[in-house]
Amino acid sequence: MATGELNPNHYPAQRAAKAVQHYLNTLYGSPYRVIFLNRVHSGYAEDVADSGRKYKLEITVQDHISNKTENCTAEVLFPGGEQQRPPQVQASLEELPTTDTKAEEEALFQKYKTNQGVLSEHLPDSHGHVDPDMEPFLHLGSAASSFIMLNESTENTLYNVAQVANVTQLKTENDQLKFDYYVLLHDMISQEIIHWKLLFTWSPQEGVKVLQMEKLPHSHHDETPQNNN
DSSP states (O other): OOOEEEOTTSHHHHHHHHHHHHHHHHHHOBTTBOEEEEEEEEEEEEEETTTEEEEEEEEEEEETTTOOEEEEEEEEEEEOSSSOOOOEEEEEESSOSSOOOHHHHHHHHHHHHHSTTOOEEESSOTTSOOOGGGHHHHHHHHHHHHHHHHHHOOTTOOEEEEEEEEEEEEEEETTEEEEEEEEEEEETTTTEEEEEEEEEEEETTTEEEEEEEEEOOOOSSOOOOOOOO
């Protein structure tokens, strides 16, 4: 792996920057906020004795829903050793790149807290359509998938969401909405489509709390990835 100044457009800098994207989504992702990498401005890599490789980055991130952007300074440490461990990320944003979503989040929460068990949808449906009422759950699944992608990220991967395929609402527990998602992730390096089951809770106050991430067996009929994340 290269050290020193990095080409912002090459894989080493892009991989580290993607880890920052996933990290920010684990903190701030919601049905009305999904953060994507917009651009890598600069990157620097150095070996850290007995720890791994550290990347220092200047990037721009973008809220997919509002399209607002914000500059971000970050450090990403990919741990060394034979055992795979998630990268350690520190990131500094001046403010979230989005408009205030509290009212929309609270309205969605109250609606589905009252109508438990009514949600079980394919996203998109068999005609490739996503109902506008289901778009917040498409966004929520995309943001929550960052927990998987951050956990699985290494210096040899580059993950995107290929498809949020299915969402089922489960019985509410501890005043949190609970969901079972089926998602397909695309590793840009290996071109592999990886199927995952994701169980998590969400509320406007607590955000996304992952309960279980399960990697599923390979399918012989993998869907074509849509690299929109």
